[in-house]
Structure formats: structure tokens, C-alpha cells
Amino acid sequence: TQLLEQSPQFLSIQEGENLTVYCNSSSVFSSLQWYRQEPGEGPVLLVTVVTGGEVKKLKRLTFQFGDARKDSSLHITAAQPGDTGLYLCAGVRGGVTNAGKSTFGDGTTLTVKP
Amino acid sequence: GAVVSQHPSWVICKSGTSVKIECRSLDFQATTMFWYRQFPKQSLMLMATSNEGSKATYEQGVEKDKFLINHASLTLSTLTVTSAHPEDSSFYICSATPGGQKTGELFFGEGSRLTVL
Numbered sequence: 001t002q003l004l005e006q007s008p009q010f011l012s013i014q015e016g017e018n019l020t021v022y023c024n025s026s027s028v029f030s031s032l033q034w035y036r037q038e039p040g041e042g043p044v045l046l047v048t049v050v051t052g053g054e055v056k057k058l059k060r061l062t063f064q065f066g067d068a069r070k071d072s073s074l075h076i077t078a079a080q081p082g083d084t085g086l087y088l089c090a091g092v093r094g095g096v097t098n099a100g101k102s103t104f105g106d107g108t109t110l111t112v113k114p
Numbered sequence: 115g116a117v118v119s120q121h122p123s124w125v126i127c128k129s130g131t132s133v134k135i136e137c138r139s140l141d142f143q144a145t146t147m148f149w150y151r152q153f154p155k156q157s158l159m160l161m162a163t164s165n166e167g168s169k170a171t172y173e174q175g176v177e178k179d180k181f182l183i184n185h186a187s188l189t190l191s192t193l194t195v196t197s198a199h200p201e202d203s204s205f206y207i208c209s210a211t212p213g214g215q216k217t218g219e220l221f222f223g224e225g226s227r228l229t230v231l
Contacts, residue, residue, distance in 0.1 A: 006157075010155075030217075030218070031217045031218045031219075033218065033219055033220070035220075035222075040205075040225065040227070041224055041225060042118075042120070042207050042209075042222030042223050042224050042225045043158070043207075043220075043222045044222070045219055045220070045221065048217050048218075048219050050217060086155065088157060088158070090218075090220070091218075092217070092218030101148075101160075101163065102148075102218055102220060104157045104158050104160075105157060106156070106157050107155075107156065107157040109155050
């Protein structure tokens with residue numbers, strides 16, 4: 001079973017629309033990251049959330065960590081073609097055996113049409 | 115920010131040959147690096163954890179003798195695909211975290227596109 005369920009898997013929208021990507025789990029994470037990846041490149045870190053209920057904003061992007069630290073969401077306002085890419089959530093579980101090891105969601109391929 | 119560099123960016127090789135991919139942390143030391151494989155429009159699949167000065171830890175289903183990992187210094191890990199076959203063609207990515215960082219943030223290399231003919 002997938003530890004981190006990310007949805008939707010594919011999303012195609014028009015420029016100016018809003019969207020939300022979800023990352024859900026039954027496990028508790030000590031921290032969760034969101035990354036964005038463009039074709040042919042490595043993922044780039046967007047944000048880290050560590051506190052339950054935390055909300056972080058990065059320009060038009062709003063990230064939220066669930067109160068129980070089991071889920072997270074990424075909301076993009078007024079999407080632009082430059083937002084096109086693969087968005088990945090990744091969680092880090094506590095404990096020595098999980099130290100430094102991230103679990104990745106399935107990814108959301110976002111296409112923003114001009 | 116932390117910078118990780120991968121080389122080569124792309125490589126084409128003949129079936130049966132071996133290919134080495136390098137992953138370097140340019141401005142920090144990394145006792146641990148991770149190697150992933152990625153298929154088009156899919157997420158990252160962790161292959162192995164590279165540990166400086168010791169053996170790599172491989173994920174279930176990843177052949178140790180096929181994908182050789184060496185982490186000889188605090189800034190360099192290498193992945194060698196031995197006796198490559200067309201099914202090994204993929205996008206390989208490495209990541210590293212600066213020592214002491216506890217939030218799990220990963221810094222990725224640019225990726226290496228391997229095509230086996």
C-alpha cells in the first residue's frame with residue numbers, strides 16, 4: 001500500500017484558475033516537503049512544514065500541514081503556465097530507523113494552458 | 115542553498131556495457147546520499163541509500179550487483195549500472211541532505227538520462 005496518497009495524479013487547467021493538490025496518509029510525519037520538478041531536471045524544494053496546522057505561503061502557493069501531521073495540501077491561486085510541472089509531496093517519519101528517509105507521493109502532473 | 119551536481123546529464127551506451135553516474139555535493143558534506151529512478155510522469159522510486167565509508171542500503175527488489183554504489187568521500191557518491199540492458203534506460207536522480215539537518219529536506223542533482231541501445 002502507498003504510504004502517501006497524492007491526488008489528483010494529473011491536472012490540466014486554464015491560466016488564471018485555482019487548484020489544490022492533496023497529500024494524505026494514515027501515518028504521522030515529523031516533517032513534510034513539497035517539491036516541483038520540470039522535465040529533464042531534478043526536483044526543487046518549495047517548502048517544508050513541521051508543525052501540525054501550519055500554513056506557509058510562497059507567493060501564489062499556499063501550503064498547509066494537517067493538525068495531526070498526517071496530511072498536507074498545496075493550493076495555487078491564479079495558476080500561470082510557468083507553474084506547469086510535476087509536484088511531489090514527501091514525508092519524513094520519526095524514529096531512528098527512518099532517519100533521513102523520505103517517502104514520496106505519486107506526484108501530480110500539472111499543466112497550465114495559456 | 116545546498117547544491118548537488120550530477121554528471122553526466124545524459125548518456126547513451128550499448129547493451130552490455132557499464133555506465134557510471136556521479137553525484138557531488140558542492141557546498142556541503144553529505145554522509146548520506148540517495149539514488150532514485152524515475153519513469154516518465156511518475157514519482158521517484160528510491161533505489162538505495164548511499165552511506166559514506168560503508169556499504170549502501172538497497173531497497174527491496176533492487177539488484178545490488180546490477181547497481182553498484184560507492185560513497186568514498188563526504189562529497190561524492192557514484193552509481194554504476196553494470197551490464198546495462200535496454201530495460202535499464204531511465205532517468206536517475208541523486209539527492210543529499212546537509213549533515214545535521216533534521217527536517218528531512220532533500221537537495222537533488224539535475225538527473226542523468228540513461229539510454230541503453
